[in-house]
Amino acid sequence: MARREDAMVPEAEFRSYYGQPVIKAPVWHVPHMPLYLYLGGLSGGASLMSAAARLAGHDRLGLTARVTAAAGATLGAGFLVAELGRPERFLNMLRIFKPTSPMSVGSWILAAHSGLSALATASAVMSAAPASAVAARLPRRVAAALPAAGDAAAVATALTGPLMATYTAVLVADTAVPAWHEAHRELPFLFAGSALASAGAMGMLATPRAQAGPARVAAAAGAAVELAAGAVIERRLGLVGEPYREGRSGRLMRAARALTAGGGLLATVAGRSRALTALSGLALTAGALCTRFGVLEAGRASAADPKYTVVPQRQRLESGDRASTAAPARSWP
Template identity: 50%
Template sequence: MTEGIATPGAGWRRADGWVGKKKDGGGKRRRSGRRAVGEVAMVDDAEFTSYYGRPIIKPPVWKTPDVPLYLFLGGAAGSSSILAAFADLTDRPTLTRVGRLVAGGASVASVGWLIHDLGRPERFLHMLRVLKPTSPLSVGTYILSPFSAATGATAAVELLGWFPRLKRFGGAVGALFGGPMATYTAVLLSNTAVPSWHEAHEQLPFVFGGSAMAAGGGLTMLFTPVDEAGPSRKMAIAGAVIELAAMHKVENDHGIVSEPYHEGRAGTLMRAAKTCTAAGAGLTAIAGRTRVGAIASGTLLAAGSLLTRFGVFEAGLASARDPKYTVVPQRERMAAREAARALGEGEARSATR
């Protein structure tokens, strides 16, 4: 038997959305759902629920902190590899070295967190057996693998001081995959059925790309002399602006599915992320040319990027657990299609007259 919910003036509403009309005392059905004058509601106004309160979609099985750390480290590695290649071309040896080491260390660490989330290392190897262009997960595996191999090897030879030509080649390969590495995870998340990720599929790549730029710029600022860190400062400020602008649209342009970004644990994380990112960008512009300012602003930018990944991840999980974020947008789309169809039929009738 399907569980139902009493709704004043409308009778019983079942969990599948069916609404039954309540009969009057004479046995006739009321034509209107409006409450009669003087009628007293016997039950409270019903709130949206689902069948036995169960989620409609299965929440992701990805774990915290494994996946958010993987997202953050991969993005920071991607932008740092690009900075290192640019610094190599413009004769900034310290920034080149720092960028390569940050990219290599972060990429290897990101793979480690991913494998830890998978549970067994061989699962990652199984992902390399097939390349499926229509799957963001499959394509992402073939972005992550050559990127982490190239940047990890480049960082190793940078530390050992061997094969300078190999360092430059590995740095170029890492920079080639750096942009996709910084953004493909956003495509991966938004390709799922999780409402707060899927509805923001146009903005999430910009959020993750800007966040990666802020992180890479901030981390390299920490360990680079200020006279060589000009590209890091510019990348960090540009990334912070992109992240904040795109995240504003994610949080405000998608109706009910934007709610999880403002509520609970995700809301707290996102507010902290915006504070750190905005403060880091402002401090970079004001005092980034001083050593103390570079350290403080770089730390704030990296922290803001990390908090953004955790906040986006938590918002998605919250939207998957609550069925209203799945059903309400579906009903809104159905109503919009019905309205468009009715409008088209009305115009067609008018044209035939």
Template identity: 50%
Template sequence: MSRARGPDRDQQRSAQGTGRAQPSRRERAMVEPAEFRSYYGRPIVKEPAWEQPDVPLYLFLGGAAGASASMAAMARVSDLPRLARAGTLVAAGGSLASVAALIHDLGRPERFLYMLRVFKPTSPLSVGSWILAPFSGLATVSTVSLLTGKLRPIGTLAGNAAGLLGPAMCTYTAVLLADTATPAWHEGRRELPVLFAGSAATSGAGAALLLVPTREVAPARNLGLAGAAAEVVAEHRLEHNLGVVSETYRHGRAGTLLKAGKALTAVGAGLSLLSTRSRVASVAAGAAYLAAGVCTRFGVYTAGVASSRDPKYTVVPQRERMAQHGSAVQ
């Protein structure tokens, strides 16, 4: 299929809808381009029903809040008051905004409490609600105590509990996306948790680099570097190891967003090395990390949407699987 003509027109020629899938560069030497058939080139799976920007922002804010809460808890015991304060505020602000985005996205927002009607381990959104609800509550208690100076021991306890839940906040959203029939997300189920963990770490670190004076910023710098490394590795795998589906992470708007995310992460990581000496560098690094987080989350979301719009990404991987394991249709 020629990319210039676009997949839709090419496949809508006839009901036979034979198209050609572009193999990744890694496979090109060995595998012939995959032929596939479709019903007038129409999608098989439905596009994710979530709204943009609600859900990508929910992913970004929740991740940043989770990493910040854990950092705040560690900062309290390490006697770094400014870092603890920033982390506490970001955890509460981020998670409350994340809850708001999630509720806004519901078709029936007034029924948001139905999310806590049952606990279902088979539903990552149910598990996620049971992580997000206590997390945002604890982070809010901790923040109110911090801002008012009242009930300090309870505030600290709540903040530490939020810090324990923080890492779960960073990664459950990866399962939320992967547990769908959306090809880019489901095929990326091994890589997405690592990518989201890394992206949450850099976003949390970015907020701290933006808000915390140079003498307390070192732990955020370190966390950002670790997150950036995880992100780069996971993103590379998404872009190259998922067969034909990897195309959706490399091309189109998703490709552009993810490339921008990677560049901003690199800039943030580089500038963060100067963060303990220069407040300007620290602020710039923080801004770059946060922008990177937004680009990465929107990029992953966009790749999922693109993969659901073209039947190629549903049919070709399934046909390849059938060729390996024998036919399911008799």
């Protein structure tokens, strides 16, 4: 019987060419891009909550959510333009519509959602008692059509809102950055949960406590989804998930988990306590911000260290999964 011979040459350890990264690092800037990710999610979550509140008869919460959606979309677009450097660069992205490009689709989602949320908010504010004098100065036909147009826009934002809250997850995952690309299944759920928690937090902070019950429910539900998605990312990604656990990005993600878990728990027990409501809303808002900054930092860390690109590719080759070895051509959108 033939005896198996021991390997004379030990298995080589991973090394890169002069220790240099093999992909380009993301060029997004701080705080512009993380704040855009947060504000876009906030606007999308608030739009969905506004429609639900209106259907349930919670008019005060619905008004708060409409204003939050419009403010988030407007401020978010401002940070995106600041990230791009010149306003015309955003307008140039609207010259064509390319369904296969998350950047192109996202630009149109942002433009449509921003316009609809602005119309819905303007209608609600002008129809409110303190602003009725403004509506009275408008032409009669315009004043008569404004409430219906605003309600139609609010219904439309219930459709664009979820897209607004999650398209940025698709945007970052459609890259060669390992920590983002490998988490393409979970990032939309992470961003959606964070968006809903953010909207609920703002509703709790800006709505009378007696009328903010649905906002507390939304905040707690969003926090649960965000925590579950984050846990799956760290467990499923293995080696590529290290940036979510280690270094500066790991500290940000741990802070996000602690703040989100604490804020979500407080939302379930706050009731009509002003202090607990405020503490819950602030904790959830801080947690959502830490999540966006942490995800961006994790992507940078994984792009800077070549092992997160090369080692998983070698493992897929050894297992025979050649079809999934090739990474996307872009290292950033």
